[in-house]
Amino acid sequence: MEDWVGGWWDRLIRRAAYRGHPQAAVALADIERQAPVFFRAMGGDPALTVRSTVGAAHGARRRLLERVAGIGERVELGWRDAQSLYLPERIDLYPDAALNRELYFWLMALAARDDAHHGGDWFARNRAATAACLRQMPGLAAVYARLAAALLPLRDLPRRADERAQELAIRAALQQPHQAIALPPCAQPPQPVPLWLHPSPPGGGQAHCARRDGDAAAEDEASQRRDSKARRRYRARDGETDERKNGMLMVFRAESLFTWDEYVRVNRHTDEDDDSDDGAAAEDMQTLTVQRDTRRRASRLKFDLDLPAAAYDDTPLGPGILLPEWDYKRQRLVADHARIQPMLPRDAAPAALPERLLPMARRLRRQFQALAPERTRKQGEASGPDIDLDRLVRFLAERASGAAVAEPPLYQAWPPGGRSLACLLLADISLSTESWLGDAGQVIQVIRDSLLLFAEALTACGDAFGLYGFSSIRREEVRYLLLKDFAERYDDACRGRILALRPGYYTRLGAAIRHSSRILLEQAAQRRVLLILSDGKPNDLDHYEGRYGVEDTRQAVLEARRAGLIPFCVTIDRQAGDYLPHLFGRHGYTVAHDARRLPQVLTRLYAGLTG
Amino acid sequence: MAATDIPFYQPAGDECEVFAHAWRQQLPVLIKGPTGCGKTRFVAHMAAQLGLPLFTVSCHDDLSAADLVGRHLIAGGDTRWCDGPLTQAVRAGGLCYLDEVVEARKDTTVVLHPLTDDRRMLPIERTGEVLQAPPGFMLVVSYNPGYQHVLKTLKPSTRQRFVALSFDFPRPEVECEVVRHEGGVDAELAWRLVRLGGQLRQLGGHDLDEGASTRLLVYAARLMASGMPARRACEVALAEPLSDEPDTLAALRAVIDTQFGS
Numbered sequence: 001m002e003d004w005v006g007g008w009w010d011r012l013i014r015r016a017a018y019r020g021h022p023q024a025a026v027a028l029a030d031i032e033r034q035a036p037v038f039f040r041a042m043g044g045d046p047a048l049t050v051r052s053t054v055g056a057a058h059g060a061r062r063r064l065l066e067r068v069a070g071i072g073e074r075v076e077l078g079w080r081d082a083q084s085l086y087l088p089e090r091i092d093l094y095p096d097a098a099l100n101r102e103l104y105f106w107l108m109a110l111a112a113r114d115d116a117h118h119g120g121d122w123f124a125r126n127r128a129a130t131a132a133c134l135r136q137m138p139g140l141a142a143v144y145a146r147l148a149a150a151l152l153p154l155r156d157l158p159r160r161a162d163e164r165a166q167e168l169a170i171r172a173a174l175q176q177p178h179q180a181i182a183l184p185p186c187a188q189p190p191q192p193v194p195l196w197l198h199p200s201p202p203g204g205g206q207a208h209c210a211r212r213d214g215d216a217a218a219e220d221e222a223s224q225r226r227d228s229k230a231r232r233r234y235r236a237r238d239g240e241t242d243e244r245k246n247g248m249l250m251v252f253r254a255e256s257l258f259t260w261d262e263y264v265r266v267n268r269h270t271d272e273d274d275d276s277d278d279g280a281a282a283e284d285m286q287t288l289t290v291q292r293d294t295r296r297r298a299s300r301l302k303f304d305l306d307l308p309a310a311a312y313d314d315t316p317l318g319p320g321i322l323l324p325e326w327d328y329k330r331q332r333l334v335a336d337h338a339r340i341q342p343m344l345p346r347d348a349a350p351a352a353l354p355e356r357l358l359p360m361a362r363r364l365r366r367q368f369q370a371l372a373p374e375r376t377r378k379q380g381e382a383s384g385p386d387i388d389l390d391r392l393v394r395f396l397a398e399r400a401s402g403a404a405v406a407e408p409p410l411y412q413a414w415p416p417g418g419r420s421l422a423c424l425l426l427a428d429i430s431l432s433t434e435s436w437l438g439d440a441g442q443v444i445q446v447i448r449d450s451l452l453l454f455a456e457a458l459t460a461c462g463d464a465f466g467l468y469g470f471s472s473i474r475r476e477e478v479r480y481l482l483l484k485d486f487a488e489r490y491d492d493a494c495r496g497r498i499l500a501l502r503p504g505y506y507t508r509l510g511a512a513i514r515h516s517s518r519i520l521l522e523q524a525a526q527r528r529v530l531l532i533l534s535d536g537k538p539n540d541l542d543h544y545e546g547r548y549g550v551e552d553t554r555q556a557v558l559e560a561r562r563a564g565l566i567p568f569c570v571t572i573d574r575q576a577g578d579y580l581p582h583l584f585g586r587h588g589y590t591v592a593h594d595a596r597r598l599p600q601v602l603t604r605l606y607a608g609l610t611g
Numbered sequence: 612m613a614a615t616d617i618p619f620y621q622p623a624g625d626e627c628e629v630f631a632h633a634w635r636q637q638l639p640v641l642i643k644g645p646t647g648c649g650k651t652r653f654v655a656h657m658a659a660q661l662g663l664p665l666f667t668v669s670c671h672d673d674l675s676a677a678d679l680v681g682r683h684l685i686a687g688g689d690t691r692w693c694d695g696p697l698t699q700a701v702r703a704g705g706l707c708y709l710d711e712v713v714e715a716r717k718d719t720t721v722v723l724h725p726l727t728d729d730r731r732m733l734p735i736e737r738t739g740e741v742l743q744a745p746p747g748f749m750l751v752v753s754y755n756p757g758y759q760h761v762l763k764t765l766k767p768s769t770r771q772r773f774v775a776l777s778f779d780f781p782r783p784e785v786e787c788e789v790v791r792h793e794g795g796v797d798a799e800l801a802w803r804l805v806r807l808g809g810q811l812r813q814l815g816g817h818d819l820d821e822g823a824s825t826r827l828l829v830y831a832a833r834l835m836a837s838g839m840p841a842r843r844a845c846e847v848a849l850a851e852p853l854s855d856e857p858d859t860l861a862a863l864r865a866v867i868d869t870q871f872g873s
Binding site (some may be wrong): 033034035036037038040041042043105109136137138139140142143394397398400401403608 | 682683684690692737738739803806810811813814818820858859861862863865866867868869870871872873
């Protein structure tokens with residue numbers, strides 16, 4: 001009974017004290033697809049991603065009712081760091097949904113304008129950024145005027161003199177951002193200003209963390225997985241290791257209740273639990289202390305303990321093919337250094353195109369049919385069923401004019417249409433494609449979708465194409481998965497193979513490119529395009545890492561280009577700008593900034609490259 | 612020629628001087644730059660400035676050598692040779708401008724080779740004539756290197772015969788002047804359009820294939836000058852031409868609202 005009354009009271013008081021307008025709330029998800037484009041247009045760094053932030057305590061005085069209800073001590077504000085733009089997950093500040101939506105756009109414009117190097121405090125910086133926005137964007141100024149005017153009645157005017165002066169200064173700055181005003185000093189932090197950026201954005205815990213070089217990549221991957229799983233950013237704090245050997249969590253029981261997110265080093269084993277409970281705890285914490293200790297978790301170690309038993313592995317086809325590899329230290333090709341093992345994905349049952357891809361596939365088919373060359377009349381043939389009248393008239397006219405002209409080809413023919421183009425798509429399916437991309441699922445999922453849709457599109461336009469996937473375990477086994485051969489018809493068996501793709505192992509890109517080049521060179525087409533779909537740098541368990549892998553891949557690309565192929569790389573790796581120009585040349589690659597849009601990027605690219 | 616007859620062109624740098632020097636030294640010029648940044652207008656301006664007749668050919672993928680050089684036609688039971696634009700330009704000692712030259716078939720550009728080195732001659736196979744280009748003749752070609760198109764590039768043997776000028780969208784002050792003059796709007800409105808153009812260009816290569824061109828900004832200005840509401844003018848001139856995707860269009864409208872919202 002007590003519980004029931006308590007819960008009921010809690011709900012009632014919370015609802016009465018809550019200051020937002022849930023009925024007019026706008027969620028970040030509603031504008032998620034426009035947000036990145038808008039932010040970039042405002043001058044925001046194109047490499048940044050948009051994420052939702054969590055509430056942070058603001059420390060300002062709350063209303064009595066809020067204190068009774070125990071809410072209102074946190075507020076979600078927007079901010080930006082080197083990796084991401086953080087926006088509140090939902091905004092329900094105003095009773096009007098249109099205003100809440102406009103607030104999102106305002107925050108993005110402000111964040112794009114905010115200069116981290118600008119001196120001055122939070123107050124001055126926000127005022128300056130606001131003034132800059134208003135000066136340059138008169139349309140946005142109208143929006144801002146509406147937002148600011150609607151905000152003022154929602155703010156409390158404190159009774160204490162110093163707090164009152166502070167609040168008045170903020171109001172003045174909101175109304176007149178062009179005028180330089182200083183924030184009067186006050187013991188109490190000011191009420192949060194939802195129109196401005198975060199007063200003390202967390203300093204990017206990851207950035208300061210000095211990492212061991214060796215496992216940086218593995219850790220990146222792990223943290224990415226965590227990030228994209230939750231897509232939330234917690235205020236991280238860099239902690240120095242507490243030197244006390246055995247910190248006690250509970251010195252005094254009552255106190256510990258209030259201070260439990262203080263960092264205390266507890267001597268306990270690094271366990272490998274699921275992260276689910278940690279996530280809930282993190283939600284409640286104000287600060288996550290990120291600490292390095294000397295222990296490693298096994299999952300970070302780079303062992304390949306997961307070699308499958310033969311019965312469960314993909315089906316190998318034949319004994320394998322030996323290929324050379326480039327050793328940059330010796331500046332020469334080492335013959336027979338890598339073994340390509342062609343394989344068929346195991347358990348691939350014929351399957352139809354998944355339901356969710358049908359609308360997109362239909363659209364692509366229509367679009368690519370337009371690319372298909374029709375059977376067009378070809379003029380000026382030496383033989384053919386029709387006479388080329390134009391040419392005949394021209395020829396007779398020239399002969400009549402007295403100039404001696406040899407008889408040109410004077411017939412028309414209807415040769416089968418063909419752009420004489422062959423395309424091989426090589427997809428990286430190494431273990432890194434297992435990582436998550438938020439709602440879109442795993443990278444491998446996006447790659448599967450891209451392959452499926454790409455195949456639909458190419459079937460529609462009639463170009464010859466082959467689909468292959470690859471991964472590697474050292475140089476002895478570069479697994480080259482046949483998804484669709486050039487000679488094969490694209491049917492449910494191929495779709496089944498694509499759907500059966502699973503991530504695994506490493507990325508020995510050079511060998512895969514060399515083998516793909518060989519296959520592509522066997523195709524009788526005038527122009528042969530080698531498209532590579534990748535999600536990161538070349539790497540493998542042995543020395544195929546860093547420079548060695550990059551140089552070998554570069555060499556393989558150069559060989560392909562010398563052989564007359566057109567290599568081109570599509571990647572979802574944001575850091576690709578660091579190494580891809582070296583591998584493929586400045587115009588030889590493209591980065592899909594939003595991996596979820598990879599299928600669209602890939603097909604549009606193909607149409608653009610060849611259309 | 613009176614100054615008013617010279618098409619308006621706002622120089623962004625020393626391109627006019629470079630062009631004039633190249634003309635005096637009888638060197639062919641290659642102009643590269645994105646769509647709608649003023650390449651064609653520049654050539655028209657320079658032709659008028661130098662007092663040369665201008666022969667423009669827009670290249671397409673079916674353009675043959677005969678289309679450039681000329682062909683025999685039948686006129687009243689008789690046959691008559693008819694000069695193509697290139698031959699006309701050589702005979703008149705004028706300026707021949709091949710727009711989007713990469714679109715032309717690869718074999719077409721080969722007829723340009725003897726014209727673009729020190730021989731400066733044009734052999735006409737069908738009439739057996741060999742034309743020597745007069746000092747006034749100049750060949751100008753242009754193309755847009757922005758498209759990542761593996762199948763369409765200029766052959767190095769052709770490229771290496773030209774003095775090349777790289778064009779880009781003009782600096783904001785210059786572009787503002789262009790929009791004001793060409794669009795017939797006041798400076799304040801022109802500034803807003805130029806800033807909007809700058810915002811849209813940030814999206815080139817990521818969300819859009821190419822950013823808004825100066826030409827589109829001028830279109831938007833002209834629609835406004837003829838009385839169209841500013842937002843709608845921007846929508847039809849600056850958002851719709853750039854993308855077909857509903858999400859991108861919605862974002863572009865939000866960007867337009869930052870300049871022309873109410």
